[in-house]
Each structure stands twice: as structure tokens, then as C-alpha cells.
Amino acid sequence: MPFLFQVIDLNALKQGNPPWQDSVWYFRTYGMGYDFRHDLLSQIKVALCKLATNHPDDFANVAQKPLQQSKFETAQYLLICAYAANGKYFVNDAVEYLCEQPERLKTGYSSGAGNAHVAKPRLLVAKQLLPNTWVWSVVLSVKV
Numbered sequence: 001m002p003f004l005f006q007v008i009d010l011n012a013l014k015q016g017n018p019p020w021q022d023s024v025w026y027f028r029t030y031g032m033g034y035d036f037r038h039d040l041l042s043q044i045k046v047a048l049c050k051l052a053t054n055h056p057d058d059f060a061n062v063a064q065k066p067l068q069q070s071k072f073e074t075a076q077y078l079l080i081c082a083y084a085a086n087g088k089y090f091v092n093d094a095v096e097y098l099c100e101q102p103e104r105l106k107t108g109y110s111s112g113a114g115n116a117h118v119a120k121p122r123l124l125v126a127k128q129l130l131p132n133t134w135v136w137s138v139v140l141s142v143k144v
Helices: 004-009 038-053 056-069 075-086 087-100 102-106 120-129 134-141
Strands: none
Touching: 004 075, 004 102, 038 056, 038 134, 056 087, 075 087, 087 102
């Protein structure tokens, strides 16, 4: 995690209010990456998702707080992906995190048309794990 945060911080595009983007991972595609930096982020995401899925208490103790407290959009993306990977366990944390700053619902992949909101469906995958939970109606009703 320290390496990730150092790379993001050194390449930060601090324009306006957080969450800020960085010049390394400002453009994310779903699936195969185009180069080393995309592959690196993809593997960090896979590792965090596996940790959240297979060892949720360890994820909560090691990675959750630094990702939550980060003012960078890439960290926000990784946290949301990890929450979605284990929606049953992290549903309350995910809802609280998203409702705290509704702009976070825009975090996602880039579609190539300048639209960075493509990953919102990723959160809907977690919704499928808890189809009758009232919290999802709250999250999905938030206007961004």
C-alpha cells in the first residue's frame, strides 16, 4: 500500500476538491490493460478483492482504513471494488462510504467517451448478493 500511495501522490492532479485523479491511473478500462501501469493496477485490485473476499478481517485491519482516508480517486476505486467483491460482509461499510460522499458513485472505468461512470454496475453486482436489503435502495436513490 505505501508504494501505491507514493505513486499516486507523486503523480497527483490536484485540481479542485478531492477526490483527485493521478496521471498514472486517470483512465481505467475494464478487462485487459494496455500497458504495465494498467496491469499493475489490475493486479493490485485483484489482490485487494481476494483479500476482502477470503480474509475480510485482514482486509479491514490492513487496507480498508488507508483506502477510505485517501483523497485520491484511484484509492477510492480500489476500495469500492474490494467492497463489491465481498458485498455480504462489507455492505454496511460500502453504503456508509458511498453515502458519505455521493460523488463516489461516479468512480469507475473509463468508457473511452470521457465517461468515467461505467463501473457503477460493479456495485450492482454486490446488490445481487443482498437483493432485499433496504440499504441498496438508499444508495441507488442518491443523485450524483
